[in-house]
Amino acid sequence: MGTSGIVQPLNRISGLPTRNFRDPFFEYAEQISGEAMHSQFNVKDDTCNACPIRCKRVVESEEHQVDGRFGGAEYEHLSAIGSNLGISDLAALMKATERCNAYGVDVISLGVTIACAMEAYEKGIITKEDTDGIELTWGNAETLLTLIEKICRREGIGDLLAEGSMRFAEKIGGGAEEFALHIKGLELPMHEPRLKQGMGVGYAISPTGADHCHNLHDTGTAKNVDFFKPLGAFKPVPADDIGPEKIRMLVYFTNWRHYMNSAVVCQFLPWTIDHLVELTNGVTGWDTNVWELMKVGERAATLTRLFNLREGFTAEDDRLPKRFFKPFKExxxxxxxxxxxxxxxxxxxxxxMMGWDEQGVPTDGKLAELGILWARDDSAREVTSVEQS
Ligand code: SF4
Structure with a gap:
């Protein structure tokens, strides 16, 4: 069933983002689940070149005019443009997925930006006069399909929404920044940071903003730490714990994922750390080891930090939207x-743990250890020291 199979399990533990991460569960989760998709549509498996996992889904439907050439819905689609907009019309979600994939638009950013607009509409910050007459109400599948076209063609309200939730909220004002759910301008993926609290920290420190791909899914590490054993972490840590043991796991895991990204390895392949070391040696002819490859990942994370500092990001940008500090009431x-x-x-x-100072600037000692002292950006340091004084 691929990732679509986690819609209902996540809904049961308040991990399925609903109406802009505002509600603790989606009452129609079953209707947009992977099980419903497989029972109501012709779903086939497909794959990247030569991969035996075959995690890709292809959905076709003559009745609903869904073109299988553009793949099919994964978990992030069903959540970002489904539950997170309050939409339970599965046929409309299949069509919306097809259109997003055909246009090549990121479904997470699109869904979370529309959710921000729907909340602004509900609060009266924007009205029909601002939306070309479109009703931006929760659960409105027709609105979703119309907005996808408008955003991708940059027409009317779609031109502003195409800028993403951060710029949309800045433009409309009225306090919309409070519920524009992005970090460093990238919208939150469909993983609830009140449930996976280590992932929330990972969102904040990620060089690319709210990103779940080089991040720790700490509902998993609350039960099983086999992955971490070669690195010396043997004890499970609860998902809602963000103490030093959890952050140690976050550092190891994100650095390892930065290595995987550098090596262009798919994150869905269930290889252990030892497998990947062996694979790297097999492909390159090197005689490398876990320690060296972890340093590759750490070097990548540190270089991206220097890049961001040079471009004007500071420790202030390592943040989580305020909504995630308020617990659900049920x-x-x-x-x-x-x-x-x-x-x-x-x-x-x-x-x-990364060898960065209080302002999140990598220290000279860390840069020297990683062999990248050449990349030091003195202008970023000057800005930091002025802010400190
Ligand atoms: S597991 Fe990775 S490589 Fe294989 S089909 Fe899925 S995305 Fe492609």
Whole structure:
């Protein structure tokens, strides 16, 4: 069933983002689940070249005019443009997925930006006069299909929405920044940071903004730490713990994922760390090891940090939207959210473990150890020292 199979399990533990991450569960989750998709549509498997996993889904439907050439819905589609917009019309979601894939638009950014607009419409910050007469109401599948066309063609309200939630909120004002759910301008993926709290810290420190791909899914590491054993971490840590043990796992995991990205390895292949070392040696003829490859990942993470500092990002941008510090009042994670103080401490632990200073600037010692002292950006340091004084 691929990733579409996690819609219902996540909904049960308040991990399925619903109406712009505002509600703890989606009452129509079953209708947009992978099970429903497979029972109601002709779903085939497909694959990247020569991969035996075959995780790609292809959905075709003459009745609903869904063209299989553009693939099919994964979990992120069903959530970002489904539950997160309150939409339960599965046929419309299949068509919307086809259109997003055909245009090559990121479904997460599109869905979270439309969710921000729907919340702004609900609060009266924007009205029909601003939306070309379109009703931006939760659950409105026709609105979704219309907005995909307008965004991709940059027509009317679509021209502003195409800029993403950060710029949309800045433009309309009225407090919309509070519910524009992005980090460093990238919209949050469909993984709830009140449930996966280590992932919330990972979103904040990621060089590319809210990114779940080089990040820790700590509902998994709360149960099984086999992956971390070659690195010396043997004890599971609860998903809502963001203390030093969890941040140590985050550092190891994100650095390893940066290595995987550098080696262009798919994250869905269930290889262990030892497998990947063996694979790297087999492909390159090197005699490398876990320690060296972890350093490759750490070097990539540090270089991207220097790049961001040079471009004007600061420690202030290592943040999580305020919504995620307020717990849900019901559901599986009722009453659970990180405190702002614990969150800042977790960021500090991350900086310290990475060899970065209090402002998140890599120290000269760390750059020298990684062999990238040449990449030091003195202008970023001057800005930091002025802010500190
Ligand atoms: S597991 Fe990775 S490489 Fe294989 S089909 Fe899926 S995305 Fe492609």
């Amino acid at each position: 559901g599986y994670i009722k009453g659970k959210a990180p405190s702002e103080e614990d969150f800042r401490q977790a960021i500090r632990y991350y900086y310290q």
